[in-house]
Amino acid sequence: MLNLITDIQGVSIGHATDLKLGSGVTAIIFDEPATASATALGGAPGGRDTALLDPSMTVEKVDAFVLSGGSAFGLDAAGGVQAGLRKAGRGFQVGTVRVPIVPQAILFDLLNGGDKNWGLHSPYREMGYAAFKAATKGDFPLGTVGAGAGATTATFKGGLGSASTVSSAGHQVAAIVAVNALGSATIGDGPHFWAAPFERDNEFGGFGMPELIDARLRLKGVMAPATTIGAVVTDAALTKAEAHRLSLGAHDGLARALLPAHLPLDGDTVFAASTGARALADMGELMELCHLAGMVMARAIARGVYEATALPYEGAQRAWRELYPDGR
Numbered sequence: 001m002l003n004l005i006t007d008i009q010g011v012s013i014g015h016a017t018d019l020k021l022g023s024g025v026t027a028i029i030f031d032e033p034a035t036a037s038a039t040a041l042g043g044a045p046g047g048r049d050t051a052l053l054d055p056s057m058t059v060e061k062v063d064a065f066v067l068s069g070g071s072a073f074g075l076d077a078a079g080g081v082q083a084g085l086r087k088a089g090r091g092f093q094v095g096t097v098r099v100p101i102v103p104q105a106i107l108f109d110l111l112n113g114g115d116k117n118w119g120l121h122s123p124y125r126e127m128g129y130a131a132f133k134a135a136t137k138g139d140f141p142l143g144t145v146g147a148g149a150g151a152t153t154a155t156f157k158g159g160l161g162s163a164s165t166v167s168s169a170g171h172q173v174a175a176i177v178a179v180n181a182l183g184s185a186t187i188g189d190g191p192h193f194w195a196a197p198f199e200r201d202n203e204f205g206g207f208g209m210p211e212l213i214d215a216r217l218r219l220k221g222v223m224a225p226a227t228t229i230g231a232v233v234t235d236a237a238l239t240k241a242e243a244h245r246l247s248l249g250a251h252d253g254l255a256r257a258l259l260p261a262h263l264p265l266d267g268d269t270v271f272a273a274s275t276g277a278r279a280l281a282d283m284g285e286l287m288e289l290c291h292l293a294g295m296v297m298a299r300a301i302a303r304g305v306y307e308a309t310a311l312p313y314e315g316a317q318r319a320w321r322e323l324y325p326d327g328r
Contacts, residue, residue: 003203005174006137007164008235010034010275013176014135015146015160016127022114022311023069025077025124026146026160027131028176028231029085033061033092034273035237037244038103041251042261042268044225046071048078048104050269055241059101063090065271066104066128067147067160067178067229073122078104080128105269107180108225109150113313143307144319147229151180153258153305154218155189157319161304163203163296167236169285171278175250175296177230179304181220183260186305188214191324195257195302198295204306205324215259227267228254230300232293238274242286247272249290253297270297 001007010031017024038053048066052059063085068074082100085091091098110116131146140162142148148160158181164174179185186193192210193199199206220226232250250270255261262268272293280286310319 016130024149042266043264045267077128084132105229147178159308163299182226231271249293253294257298257301
């Protein structure tokens, strides 16, 4: 196990990163269409084809998810991933035509100091295609890459994180997330993470909790749109309604790892998907999956900040590792 979302068989991850732009795209590609849903609990979400993920809507399966920077401009990225999938013959069959189903969520990284003067058309469609082409199984980088490239938080540079676990019944559950919160993943002014009670194997420094909890409000800005976006995936066979419930469980983890979360200018959105490889035995197994979805999301958020590095220009937000380079 790599402690990554690619621990789940049939899931590939690809990044496209432009440090000059200060942004990027992450593509989550499924070998076979996956049953999917989502929940947006932030007050300012941005997405593409997210309405179809409501459990009452007709289409049940997706070919991929896309996480992207660029705010509304970044919504072009799903078109690039869709183009790659179409070329590969993937998609929902409509008569003689196949339409790849590629829901996307975006985060706001337009004020992080990068060069956003891209001309008439944004670069995100090509970045989406590049992320699709780069998608691979196994190990992949975390931190200032892909959708997490331009991410920031109230205290430290944000980034892309991932984590995985296995349920008592043997079902795999994993999360991937781009942490771009209005609030903070860390406690007060120190190195401790809100997600510390759920940490495994010192995956984000092993600091534990501080003696005193400083819960004062820390924000990136009063009028600074943010958004933490991610996905939780399991190999358990779920219905669309059960996948929706899994996304809510992952939001519980988001709210445990970020303080505050789900604000009026956050767009906090979590996708959920089931590859359907292993049958669920009973309701107890589903409830454990929802619990574990929160745990892996919280851990992935802390890892995204822990693994991040500062963007390469003057005035860029400092990374956690700049102050704690040896993890201590």
